[in-house]
Amino acid sequence: MKNGFSIRGVDFQNRVFVASGTFGYGDEVKHLVDLNKLGGIFTKSLSWKPRDGNPPRRIVETASGMLNSIGLANIGVHTFIEKRLPFLRTLKTRIIANIAASSIREYGDVLSLLDEQEGVDGYEINVSCPNVKEGGLSFGTDCAMTAKITAELRSKTSRPLIIKLTPNVTHIAEFAKAVKGEGADAVSVINTVIGMAIDVKSRKPKLSTVTGGLSGPAIKPIALAKVFEVAQSVDIPIFGIGGITRMEDAVEFLMAGAVAVQVGTANFVDPATGTTIAEALESYGRQQKLNDIGELVGSLIVDKKSSVLQSWM
Amino acid sequence: MKNGFSIRGVDFQNRVFVASGTFGYGDEVKHLVDLNKLGGIFTKSLSWKPRDGNPPRRIVETASGMLNSIGLANIGVHTFIEKRLPFLRTLKTRIIANIAASSIREYGDVLSLLDEQEGVDGYEINVSCPNVKEGGLSFGTDCAMTAKITAELRSKTSRPLIIKLTPNVTHIAEFAKAVKGEGADAVSVINTVIGMAIDVKSRKPKLSTVTGGLSGPAIKPIALAKVFEVAQSVDIPIFGIGGITRMEDAVEFLMAGAVAVQVGTANFVDPATGTTIAEALESYGRQQKLNDIGELVGSLIVDKKSSVLQSWM
Amino acid sequence: MIIADVVVTDVRIVAEGTRTLTFVSPEIALSTLPGQFVNIRVHAGSDPLLRRPFSVSRVDGNHVEILFNIVGAGTDILAKKKPGDMINVLGPLGVPYGIKGEFKNALLVAGGLGVAPMAILTEHLKALGKHVDTFLGARSALHLIVDHLENIHVATDDGSKGFHGNAVRLIQEYLKEHPIKEVKIFACGPTRMLKALSAFAISAGLECEISLEGEMACGIGICQGCPVERVGGQKKYALVCTEGPAFHCQDIILQDS
Amino acid sequence: MIIADVVVTDVRIVAEGTRTLTFVSPEIALSTLPGQFVNIRVHAGSDPLLRRPFSVSRVDGNHVEILFNIVGAGTDILAKKKPGDMINVLGPLGVPYGIKGEFKNALLVAGGLGVAPMAILTEHLKALGKHVDTFLGARSALHLIVDHLENIHVATDDGSKGFHGNAVRLIQEYLKEHPIKEVKIFACGPTRMLKALSAFAISAGLECEISLEGEMACGIGICQGCPVERVGGQKKYALVCTEGPAFHCQDIILQDS
Ligand SMILES: Cc1cc2nc3c(=O)[nH]c(=O)nc-3n(C[C@H](O)[C@H](O)[C@H](O)COP(=O)(O)OP(=O)(O)OC[C@H]3O[C@@H](n4cnc5c(N)ncnc54)[C@H](O)[C@@H]3O)c2cc1C
Ligand SMILES: Cc1cc2nc3c(=O)[nH]c(=O)nc-3n(C[C@H](O)[C@H](O)[C@H](O)COP(=O)(O)OP(=O)(O)OC[C@H]3O[C@@H](n4cnc5c(N)ncnc54)[C@H](O)[C@@H]3O)c2cc1C
Ligand SMILES: Cc1cc2nc3c(=O)[nH]c(=O)nc-3n(C[C@H](O)[C@H](O)[C@H](O)COP(=O)(O)O)c2cc1C
């Protein structure tokens, strides 16, 4: 049975990845997880300079989920190349560098520097970052801006370019269409959902930044709907992300139209979640007598009648 | 201590309401709940004609939440007036009729008919309905359309007019601003979040309509962030809704800027949730030595620094 | 109908994979009619969020008994309850089986856990002087639950006991050989079984009530979450929780599931 | 560091509101150093979602003990564990207290449940030939936990036992009367206490390590969720989970909470 797939000529050995910001740079957990069993590792977002991140409190647990406001604390692309990439290069899995920036130029600089390095197999662009020029409004909620970043980065690399979309927009499919138009090879769906929690006793927001990003099982239904929306209207490979904790969750995302999945928050509970799912998915495929796990992608059976049902809420 | 508040001259005895579609027409639970202890009852959405609603399956439980695709099954405004309103009139609490429709004209017709009736204290407009003229696209994700409905209905009634906003948009505050501009007295924030679930065994969507609306504790952080967003940028009374199950949840919404709250999904677990919270909120207010529960509204202490912190995700 | 914290007095395994849970509630014990159900909040947490509906299987004094298999998170939590633990119960709910008709012979047909309401049903039917025959379908002899039932006819999927086949085939065979009259069928079980049985009952002109299962959010008619398609009439759907779970088989259209 | 399902052997109440939970893990028992913690998955469900961090309080053969109060959903679930139940444990984690220095007199200062790591710390210090004095602050005599500790000095908030006041005041008073040298302070407790103690230790020129608590999502350095502000240096924050929880008090800036 075929487990892998490829994007822009790069082969991935299976369809289960770990999501950016939820797995460090991989080496933190190398004693707990057989990294070589993953489809690939999406690194913590990298910016040009190291970033301290936001002050505490950065983490709040919520019903079946969590809010984070890490502020993209990261070691910066230079230290990454010097200190972390050498280890990652030794792995028999793919490394996708996730890039975050506060200007189009910074996105380009980080990508170009990484593009000179061996062992970086592709890029995932985190557009859920404040655009300093626009007073801190997020790039990712502005479709034209998201397209512009894509075009700019496409011109700088021939490696796979994956744009990570935010769910905090009215029509996510428009964004997928726009980045496809500018040459993106794939999209990642979804980043975290904006959320907030208040400490009633102190009357203060629990997070230092007031709002943060919601992740975990709580958002799985939202993520699945976004993946389905994109898959229905744009022909572009999708990495499905959001609340995946079990093999069955991964299968749901594949059926909805994702070519692969990323495991995020579940890594905090068990960093081996990704490898466990990868193995379970392979067994599932065999048991279902598939020739290729890819047969699951977009295999959802949608009754024609459902599409004409009115979606009153 | 003052418990109540008023909107457009209509007094509400306290700040805890039950949300549309989660409490029937009130009489279903009259033996289980002392309805007179609620701030008010938002009825199930009413349309001009009765609606059968969507085929099964309409309900899916998700992590700390649920998806629904009821399809606004309702008895229609005429039967409501004839069969349900007489009972509701006997209650010592406020009745807000929630209206759903598939055209601006239908919204107006339903409202006008209700406006002739005694015992209807105001209207909440469910704009998360497919606009038949626009091929079924939801009114509520189109800001101009939402404003237009508001203007039309404002011209037809002098009773409180509350627009119920959908969270499935990029900038919910723009919608609040728009409806305020057209004379809405308040907004309800939020309706359900679009979500989906798949039955892996049958490879089919669990809901007959493929996607549905996510509600319950899972969405509380999202709802709170939306209420906060509206409260920060528009001066309009807000009914906070989303995942409220306990008194502390209600306090969070008030602190974030809601003048009152609506309890939804929690009614399915315990229809007395609203009255329990109303009582607990009163005790809390006394214990906090408040003169008016209203002192909690918007009382969140936001460190000035937080607003300049970059909300990277 | 009440909503109350009640004390669990017993949880025990009664057949392969199947447990009974008993709790104390004088109100529910007193007022439950056969076919009605209770909606149980299995814990105070928010995941699983919703109550779980279970047919009342038997009443003994102040004690109320339900029957269940572990099929998911909710039933898993229930299975771990110990005597003395509290659960929150809402009930009794729903429209009971119609047992007061003219018929003399009650034929009870249960597939799998569809046996749940049959004990309380048997008791009430007997009190009315009806003659009761019970047709049980189970996966195997180990899965059979026969307590407090009358005149039991058994069918097993694997043939390990009784008739090799299902309960619907069993009752058909039985009626071929015993052409009894003034009959009413009461059934509960998987949808596929109920469909087959309904088809048979309608074609044979037998009165037949079936008890349905279906996802429920509230159990009390306030969510509109539990529709079943009706035959004719103005309304397209009936609500399983308040207009059922017991329906006359000719009144509703069962979906494939 | 391992991640493993382990068997709970004991859960018991040891003081007003406080419980110990003991589990079997040869690997964790063998490798845990004082001040390290384990991150416990309290159940298999998704709410509560995250693991819960607890200091290892004592090791006895293959048995590992933690000490906790019920403060929320996670600790509530832990409190209900029975001997034989399984929990999933990740550990040992974090940087332990530095016990190998030149000092001769170890002064242990614990406020409330800050007593958790003191038993294992005492054992290791004594094995190194250090003299140990322990300053315990508790709400009342009923809240005191004194097992496996040495030379205990008690302070209670309500004066029901020992010094009427807190542990920081107690150690200050003690050092006034007993001007001992070659001292190192090891502390654990509420942030407010640690702040006061740090201020005192720094002004008195005493070496002092404090163990911090703070919300954690992972406990292993992959989420960046547990920053504490550092004093000077290039990096603004240290991670409590991998660079702590034990820190030299002059290296970090405690936030008001
Ligand atoms: C009127 C009625 C009477 C019932 N009587 C019994 C009984 O006596 N004994 C018994 O074992 N079961 C009975 N059921 C089914 C029982 O409610 C489900 O098995 C139970 O809810 C499963 O919960 P779970 O968390 O273990 O499973 P999960 O699959 O985790 O549940 C997920 C969700 O699906 C719902 N669900 C899952 N299976 C069913 C089902 N078969 N019917 C309805 N909802 C379902 C749950 O309520 C929950 O909302 C009855 C259902 C109804 C509607
Ligand atoms: C390194 C370390 C060692 C600890 N050692 C102990 C110990 O030995 N004994 C003990 O009783 N407690 C200890 N704690 C605190 C303990 O982790 C919390 O009390 C526990 O997580 C509360 O979980 P809950 O679900 O009961 O509470 P909830 O309040 O429901 O938890 C909600 C969330 O907040 C977090 N949280 C709540 N309180 C704390 C806290 N004080 N510190 C960190 N996170 C918190 C939880 O982990 C969870 O993510 C330690 C914490 C850390 C970081
Ligand atoms: C603590 C934390 C840190 C994250 N950091 C990043 C990041 O640096 N870059 C990024 O693109 N996404 C980041 N994410 C988003 C995740 O990659 C993922 O898109 C999201 O959490 C949804 O998936 P999940 O529900 O499986 O966690 C982060 C998420 C969490 C919870």
Ligand SMILES: Cc1cc2nc3c(=O)[nH]c(=O)nc-3n(C[C@H](O)[C@H](O)[C@H](O)COP(=O)(O)O)c2cc1C
């Ligand atoms: C089963 C169900 C039916 C609903 N029906 C309606 C409706 O008819 N009209 C409406 O405006 N909102 C409807 N809602 C939305 C709720 O009023 C509420 O906005 C939403 O559920 C979020 O709140 P909650 O998390 O407390 O449930 C419905 C929600 C549910 C779960």
Ligand code: FES
């Ligand atoms: S379950 Fe809510 S209406 Fe039937």
Ligand code: FES
């Ligand atoms: S808790 Fe995740 S980095 Fe410290």
